[in-house]
Amino acid sequence: MTPDSSLTGFLTEEELKEGPGIPSAARRGKGPVAVIECLEDIPCNPCESSCKAGAIVVGEDITQLPHLDGDKCIACNTCVHNCPGQAIFMVDESLPGGRATVMMPYEYRPLPAEGDGVIALDRAGQVLGDATVIKIRQTRRMDRTATITIEVPKKWSMRARAIRLKT
Amino acid sequence: MLRYEMICVGAGPAGLAAAIEAAKNGVQVVVFDENDRPGGQLFKQIHKFFGSREHRAKERGFNIGQAFLDQARETGVEVTLNAVVLGIYENGAMNVMIGDQVKQVRAQKIVVATGAAENMVPFPGWTLPGVIGAGAAQTMANIHGIRPGNKILMVGSGNVGIIVGYQMLQAGSRVAAIIDAAPKIGGYAVHAAKVARAGVPFLMSHTIKQAHGKECVTGATVIQVDSSWQPVAGTEKEFEVDTICIAVGLNPTTQLLGMAGCKMTHVPTLGGRIPVHDLDQETTVKGIYVAGDVSGIEEASTAIIEGRIAGLAIAHRLGYMDDGTFRKEREKQSQSMKGLRSGSHGERRAKAKEYLNAIMPAAI
Ligand SMILES: Cc1cc2nc3c(=O)[nH]c(=O)nc-3n(C[C@H](O)[C@H](O)[C@H](O)COP(=O)(O)OP(=O)(O)OC[C@H]3O[C@@H](n4cnc5c(N)ncnc54)[C@H](O)[C@@H]3O)c2cc1C
Numbered sequence: 001m002t003p004d005s006s007l008t009g010f011l012t013e014e015e016l017k018e019g020p021g022i023p024s025a026a027r028r029g030k031g032p033v034a035v036i037e038c039l040e041d042i043p044c045n046p047c048e049s050s051c052k053a054g055a056i057v058v059g060e061d062i063t064q065l066p067h068l069d070g071d072k073c074i075a076c077n078t079c080v081h082n083c084p085g086q087a088i089f090m091v092d093e094s095l096p097g098g099r100a101t102v103m104m105p106y107e108y109r110p111l112p113a114e115g116d117g118v119i120a121l122d123r124a125g126q127v128l129g130d131a132t133v134i135k136i137r138q139t140r141r142m143d144r145t146a147t148i149t150i151e152v153p154k155k156w157s158m159r160a161r162a163i164r165l166k167t
Numbered sequence: 168m169l170r171y172e173m174i175c176v177g178a179g180p181a182g183l184a185a186a187i188e189a190a191k192n193g194v195q196v197v198v199f200d201e202n203d204r205p206g207g208q209l210f211k212q213i214h215k216f217f218g219s220r221e222h223r224a225k226e227r228g229f230n231i232g233q234a235f236l237d238q239a240r241e242t243g244v245e246v247t248l249n250a251v252v253l254g255i256y257e258n259g260a261m262n263v264m265i266g267d268q269v270k271q272v273r274a275q276k277i278v279v280a281t282g283a284a285e286n287m288v289p290f291p292g293w294t295l296p297g298v299i300g301a302g303a304a305q306t307m308a309n310i311h312g313i314r315p316g317n318k319i320l321m322v323g324s325g326n327v328g329i330i331v332g333y334q335m336l337q338a339g340s341r342v343a344a345i346i347d348a349a350p351k352i353g354g355y356a357v358h359a360a361k362v363a364r365a366g367v368p369f370l371m372s373h374t375i376k377q378a379h380g381k382e383c384v385t386g387a388t389v390i391q392v393d394s395s396w397q398p399v400a401g402t403e404k405e406f407e408v409d410t411i412c413i414a415v416g417l418n419p420t421t422q423l424l425g426m427a428g429c430k431m432t433h434v435p436t437l438g439g440r441i442p443v444h445d446l447d448q449e450t451t452v453k454g455i456y457v458a459g460d461v462s463g464i465e466e467a468s469t470a471i472i473e474g475r476i477a478g479l480a481i482a483h484r485l486g487y488m489d490d491g492t493f494r495k496e497r498e499k500q501s502q503s504m505k506g507l508r509s510g511s512h513g514e515r516r517a518k519a520k521e522y523l524n525a526i527m528p529a530a531i
Pocket residue numbers: 176177178179180181182199200201202206207208209212214215216217250251252253280281282283302305326327328330331420423458459460461465466467468469470
């Protein structure tokens with residue numbers, strides 16, 4: 001059995017499978033959608049209050065887990081930089097040729113540049129392989145949490161969650 | 168002797184919140200802090216906070232601190248820095264050392280919001296330069312812009328250990344591992360996930376055996392512990408690191424309260440010996456209130472609410488607020504607190520606080 005996240009720090013795909021914030025494969029295949037990797041009852045709800053589409057529900061008791069309604073998600077990306085736990089990603093599996101994109105929050109500096117080759121890492125920080133940065137966003141409202149979108153093979157779309165710069 | 172209606176000891180989030188709430192209602196308030204800048208821990212905290220909008224979630228700690236300072240100024244709170252409160256005596260008398268002068272002051276109501284100090288663990292080599300508290304590492308990196316080390320071993324997997332570990336990565340250090348004698352990670356899962364995906368390994372059921380080095384830290388030996396926290400021989404692992412950060416918990420700074428005669432009780436969940444207090448944050452010594460980490464280790468968001476409650480109670484007691492308004496305002500704050508003291512991390516603290524409030528009548 002693989003050890004769970006209370007020992008290793010990272011969520012396993014097994015733990016995430018039943019998560020209320022994970023959109024279906026069918027939804028991911030239709031275009032970009034939020035993937036919320038938050039499975040602990042901590043008192044927190046900026047994801048819900050920042051979602052204008054009403055796609056994320058935490059509810060009155062703010063320790064409830066965020067539930068995602070994938071069909072309502074309009075992929076506005078707001079939750080990705082607003083989540084204080086950096087636990088929300090935006091995944092798009094609708095690209096042709098077995099490709100996908102993953103958007104992740106990023107608070108390290110320097111930022112890579114659009115077009116740069118980087119190394120995609122999984123939740124354990126293990127190397128998956130090469131990826132390309134296709135978009136970087138950083139505005140005032142994001143309060144220094146940039147978002148970086150990388151393009152990866154589709155089979156990594158639910159695994160690639162960090163990057164390492166090539167130096 | 169200078170006289171005030173209210174004196175706050177400590178200009179952290181708890182003390183400032185208490186001062187602002189009272190001043191807003193007309194109380195004349197002064198805040199003393201031993202540091203040369205106000206804000207307590209907040210200015211070290213460059214990460215975004217949890218909670219909901221009313222708790223200023225998703226804002227970074229130092230921005231919350233700045234907003235507090237602005238509000239303190241607007242409400243007419245007097246903040247005196249480089250001011251160490253040396254003792255609290257009978258009837259609200261106090262000695263405070265401002266610069267190099269000791270002054271006597273007196274207040275009708277006192278809020279002690281002195282925060283907490285870091286715990287240490289002794290081990291061979293722990294006095295070597297390079298063994299530092301996680302709080303010190305945070306101060307160096309986030310206040311002074313100095314990277315405390317290039318390769319760091321973090322001892323302690325609570326939120327402080329993990330967050331400071333993350334901030335060391337942001338500062339450009341490498342974190343060799345985060346170790347903890349406990350069998351499970353203590354901090355929030357999302358914080359742990361953030362450092363794990365940067366490649367930082369967690370070693371649970373491990374403690375530090377020894378720091379190596381002659382003039383400064385050059386390495387560390389860690390060792391596995393069994394379920395009764397006894398080292399298991401032969402499980403040693405070596406790390407080549409130049410810095411060992413200790414993040415093994417905080418301990419409320421209660422000396423002033425002990426001296427003033429406030430009753431204490433031992434509550435492990437809240438960090439050790441804690442002043443018994445009631446729902447208004449008043450201790451067993453009438454007129455002395457507590458708020459924030461000194462009344463139980465929690466978070467800035469809870470410290471702020473406790474501070475507000477103490478400020479409201481003082482405004483009410485001094486006649487600046489009628490009964491009805493006070494009850495309504497306090498209820499608003501306790502509702503907001505309920506949200507923060509729930510969930511598996513928060514519930515234990517809620518119970519511990521209930522216990523403290525419940526034993527109050529017997530303690531007086
Ligand atoms: C690494 C780290 C991360 C954290 N992250 C979060 C988070 O994400 N969200 C959150 O809500 N909380 C967080 N916290 C917790 C939060 O910082 C504390 O709970 C909060 O600062 C407590 O506030 P306080 O006002 O009680 O104490 P403090 O902020 O410690 O302030 C106490 C003040 O009192 C002064 N003082 C003490 N003794 C005297 C004296 N005798 N005379 C004069 N002045 C004195 C001190 O100098 C200090 O300025 C974090 C803490 C750490 C260490």
